[in-house]
Amino acid sequence: MKLNQKTIREMAEDGERLDGRDMDELREITVETDYINKTSEGSALVEIGDTKVLVGLSIEIEEPYSDRPGKGTIVTNAELAPMARRDYESGPPQEAGVELARVVDRGIREAEAINLEDLCMVEGEKVYTVFIDAHVLNDDGNLIDATSLAAMAALKSGYLPAYDEETETLNRDEKWKDIELQCEPITVTGQKIGDTLLWDTTGEEEKALDARLTVSKKKDGNIVAMQKGETHPLTADEMSQIMSTADEKIQKLREILEAEVGE
Amino acid sequence: MSRVKEEDDLVTPGDLISEGDDSADSGAYEENNKIYSKYLGTVHYSGQNIEVRPMSGRYMPSAGDTIIGEITRVSYSRWTVEFNSAYEGSLNIADATDEYVDLDEDDLSDFYEVGDAVVIKVKSVTEGMDVDMTMTDKRCRKLEGGRIIEISPSKVPRVIGKKGTMVKQINEKTNCNIIVGQNGQVWISGDKANLAARAVKKVEREAHTEGLTDTISDWLDEELEAMEDE
Amino acid sequence: MTSSDEDIEWFDDEGKRVDGREKDELRETKMEVDVLTEADGSAMVEVGNTRVVASVFGPQELHPKHLQESDRAVIKMRYNMAPFSVDDRMSPGPNRRAKEIGLVAKNALEPAMEMEKFPTAGIDISMEVVESDGGTRVTGITAAALALADAGIPMKGMVSSTAAGVVDGTPVLDVNGKEDKEGNADIPIALINYDEDGDHQGEEITLTQMDGDLTQQQVEDCIELAKDGCRQLHEMQQEALLEKYQELRGGDE
Numbered sequence: 001m002k003l004n005q006k007t008i009r010e011m012a013e014d015g016e017r018l019d020g021r022d023m024d025e026l027r028e029i030t031v032e033t034d035y036i037n038k039t040s041e042g043s044a045l046v047e048i049g050d051t052k053v054l055v056g057l058s059i060e061i062e063e064p065y066s067d068r069p070g071k072g073t074i075v076t077n078a079e080l081a082p083m084a085r086r087d088y089e090s091g092p093p094q095e096a097g098v099e100l101a102r103v104v105d106r107g108i109r110e111a112e113a114i115n116l117e118d119l120c121m122v123e124g125e126k127v128y129t130v131f132i133d134a135h136v137l138n139d140d141g142n143l144i145d146a147t148s149l150a151a152m153a154a155l156k157s158g159y160l161p162a163y164d165e166e167t168e169t170l171n172r173d174e175k176w177k178d179i180e181l182q183c184e185p186i187t188v189t190g191q192k193i194g195d196t197l198l199w200d201t202t203g204e205e206e207k208a209l210d211a212r213l214t215v216s217k218k219k220d221g222n223i224v225a226m227q228k229g230e231t232h233p234l235t236a237d238e239m240s241q242i243m244s245t246a247d248e249k250i251q252k253l254r255e256i257l258e259a260e261v262g263e
Numbered sequence: 264m265s266r267v268k269e270e271d272d273l274v275t276p277g278d279l280i281s282e283g284d285d286s287a288d289s290g291a292y293e294e295n296n297k298i299y300s301k302y303l304g305t306v307h308y309s310g311q312n313i314e315v316r317p318m319s320g321r322y323m324p325s326a327g328d329t330i331i332g333e334i335t336r337v338s339y340s341r342w343t344v345e346f347n348s349a350y351e352g353s354l355n356i357a358d359a360t361d362e363y364v365d366l367d368e369d370d371l372s373d374f375y376e377v378g379d380a381v382v383i384k385v386k387s388v389t390e391g392m393d394v395d396m397t398m399t400d401k402r403c404r405k406l407e408g409g410r411i412i413e414i415s416p417s418k419v420p421r422v423i424g425k426k427g428t429m430v431k432q433i434n435e436k437t438n439c440n441i442i443v444g445q446n447g448q449v450w451i452s453g454d455k456a457n458l459a460a461r462a463v464k465k466v467e468r469e470a471h472t473e474g475l476t477d478t479i480s481d482w483l484d485e486e487l488e489a490m491e492d493e
Numbered sequence: 494m495t496s497s498d499e500d501i502e503w504f505d506d507e508g509k510r511v512d513g514r515e516k517d518e519l520r521e522t523k524m525e526v527d528v529l530t531e532a533d534g535s536a537m538v539e540v541g542n543t544r545v546v547a548s549v550f551g552p553q554e555l556h557p558k559h560l561q562e563s564d565r566a567v568i569k570m571r572y573n574m575a576p577f578s579v580d581d582r583m584s585p586g587p588n589r590r591a592k593e594i595g596l597v598a599k600n601a602l603e604p605a606m607e608m609e610k611f612p613t614a615g616i617d618i619s620m621e622v623v624e625s626d627g628g629t630r631v632t633g634i635t636a637a638a639l640a641l642a643d644a645g646i647p648m649k650g651m652v653s654s655t656a657a658g659v660v661d662g663t664p665v666l667d668v669n670g671k672e673d674k675e676g677n678a679d680i681p682i683a684l685i686n687y688d689e690d691g692d693h694q695g696e697e698i699t700l701t702q703m704d705g706d707l708t709q710q711q712v713e714d715c716i717e718l719a720k721d722g723c724r725q726l727h728e729m730q731q732e733a734l735l736e737k738y739q740e741l742r743g744g745d746e
Binding site for chain 3: 135
């Protein structure tokens with residue numbers, strides 16, 4: 001209701017939120033890996049508050065691109081299931097799903113989380129393609145952070161199935177090796193309502209959102225990817241604030257991730 | 264006559280409630296002299312009438328209901344009101360104000376604009392679900408500030424309480440102003456609006472339990488104490 | 494019969510199936526209601542390794558207007574398999590098979606629903622298969638019925654659904670992925686269930702499909718097996734619906 005949007009804006013000016021959280025407080029976050037038992041080679045269900053995102057990996061074996069004969073591929077896809085929100089029923093917003101997939105992908109790719117050469121089976125002939133498929137089941141805001149975390153958890157707990165040279169197919173019942181991550185980027189988004197910065201917005205808060213900045217950082221603190229979203233501008237100062245505050249949010253997510261999947 | 268389910272029992276769709284002379288009221292249906300439930304809900308006997316009150320379900324407008332809605336369209340001589348239902352309502356100029364309005368001169372947006380939240384009454388509902396609304400009840404007004412939360416319409420009576428006791432209790436302890444719409448939209452205004460909202464949601468969750476008034480009273484006292492300690 | 498069919502031992506010496514079950518035994522089944530907060534009603538059902546989440550939005554305004562019916566609600570049904578729900582990744586989005594399943598699933602649920610209560614309105618039902626190991630459409634229907642009850646849509650009974658098949662000449666209940674692929678038939682059935690004081694009844698079959706090559710007797714045997722399976726599922730549906738409220742009441746029902 002528009003009345004709520006107005007109230008959210010007014011309260012933000014006073015540093016207050018509808019659910020009583022601090023402006024930079026995150027909702028409860030849970031990560032459950034191995035959510036899919038048999039058909040996926042790595043999976044994770046992440047809940048941030050009521051937002052629920054499921055990521056499943058599918059590993060296929062394909063011919064490499066001719067210009068990269070010794071490298072495998074990562075493909076990231078995101079579905080906003082119509083069940084995730086009432087206004088998605090008549091068809092979810094196409095660009096939102098595409099942006100979500102690309103932002104999540106960028107964090108993983110730019111950090112070189114996976115060494116694509118590790119995915120090579122037979123140079124020039126057979127390489128692994130890792131499909132990262134995100135399925136948003138319930139959207140109550142902050143999809144980017146939830147999806148990125150789920151993707152990282154799925155990769156960290158995932159494996160590559162064995163390749164049978166005789167039949168030239170994958171034997172999904174046999175593991176070749178765990179997916180090794182060269183580094184583990186974590187992605188968080190800082191949001192702005194009016195002149196106030198805040199973190200982890202709910203679905204309702206998102207309707208009053210003016211701008212957001214997503215930041216992906218590696219363990220060494222370097223930033224590997226960014227994305228500004230929504231329709232209002234951010235000042236360079238606000239961006240720096242978000243980049244700095246991001247560190248403690250990222251640390252928190254890292255701890256939650258490591259508690260579930262280990263280091 | 265044999266009654267398989269007792270007063271206040273929880274039933275699911277297709278559950279047999281009674282066999283014999285009883286008749287089916289709202290939420291129940293009859294087949295071959297047997298009364299079955301249509302809902303996941305609670306059984307209520309009223310003489311020989313059997314009613315099943317559902318635990319959930321979206322709002323169906325009913326004449327006389329006072330609800331909270333939002334103006335979504337302003338036309339030449341009327342406004343359209345949405346209120347979390349499959350149906351929208353129409354507010355005609357004649358039912359909106361006692362003032363004289365010259366349709367060629369005055370702008371209806373001066374009274375109510377798109378986006379305004381209002382407490383409004385359902386005047387009439389036709390079989391084809393055309394809903395007419397009116398603002399001429401003294402409880403009707405435009406809402407400013409505060410927040411609106413959603414509860415299941417089936418839980419509204421519990422949140423209001425017998426003779427308004429439950430909502431009054433929450434109002435007093437949190438020093439808030441709460442208006443409960445029959446459609447499940449609840450407007451809350453005040454400093455401790457967040458606490459009041461949580462109390463309302465707690466009543467909704469535990470609506471079917473006994474001694475709820477005391478439970479909520481105790482819970483509110485605890486929360487208020489905790490807030491003071493901070 | 495394929496050559497692999499001859500190699501597999503479908504029943505062991507004690508008559509147990511490849512996964513240790515009896516002929517008329519359902520796989521381990523779990524049901525949970527109200528799993529999503531945005532939807533008006535929702536449920537998740539797991540049968541063995543098959544897992545489906547169902548949601549209901551409605552009654553709500555139906556667009557576009559020309560699809561509205563003046564005297565009843567209209568159902569929009571979606572069935573979709575997540576890319577990671579099968580061994581070899583599926584492209585995202587419903588394909589033709591999914592569209593057909595959407596239609597038969599809608600026809601399985603609609604006869605139980607009181608559609609005339611909501612003139613001009615729409616009821617949107619969605620089934621997302623999160624993991625597939627045989628019986629995704631029937632599991633989806635069982636979950637959708639729970640979601641409808643959770644959403645407070647009036648129904649005369651609960652629809653439950655399961656499939657029977659024939660493996661090595663023997664009718665079996667609830668075919669898993671392997672039995673479906675290599676076995677000789679797949680007959681999904683949906684039933685409208687009633688509880689007459691503990692007696693789970695129902696003769697109205699709202700879904701029947703078949704894939705295979707069987708005698709009429711075998712088909713009839715499968716149907717009886719499936720009906721019994723549906724009644725067992727009904728009992729679990731009731732438990733799942735009551736569970737949410739039972740706890741808070743002190744479980745004295």
